Amino acid sequence: MPAPLRPAARQRARGFPGRADTAVIQRQKEISVATLTAWKFPTPEGAAQVEEALLSLQKQSLIQIHDAAVVTWPADRKQPKTKQLHNLAATGALSGTFWGMLFGLIFFVPLLGAAVGAAAGALGGSLADVGIDDDFIASVRSEVEPGTSALFLLTSDAVVDRIHETFPAGSAELIRSNLSKADEAKLREIFED
Structure with a gap:
């Protein structure tokens, strides 16, 4: 996020009509971009343990969570368990269909093989259309x-x-994909409850 304008820069911006307005509009665009983040934890229970900390940040209006889900993969299981976190999700959260x-x-297409892979490719293409790429x-x-x-x-x-600061030290690794406002709108149009 860009730093706030210093006093001298504000004066220069005021001296040129429209310049300050352009800066404000640009800043609003940057703020309104949705982000889909995936945080990897080194233990099967790690992701579920940070739910309360995130809820606290949201209650303090420090972050705005539109939707959330956890994947838990015990070492002795062939596939992970998934769970949408309804108490973190805002009104208008995406449906379970999106997360599914x-x-x-x-996680599951690689296990099903090539026959299902072609159909999954088409589904993956629709996610790429909303900013979630291959x-x-x-x-x-892989992580x-x-x-x-x-x-x-x-x-x-x-x-x-x-x-990241709410997580115990060294407990999470970030994988990130930014969604533009248009991508978020497409995502909501397709998957909103």
């Missing part, structure tokens, strides 16, 4: 494995560092 499709592409899916797939967990957050006006 995303997690299906990340690189994001591949990164999460979240048996014996780990992950927290997925759809946020806006969030400072990633502020979220």
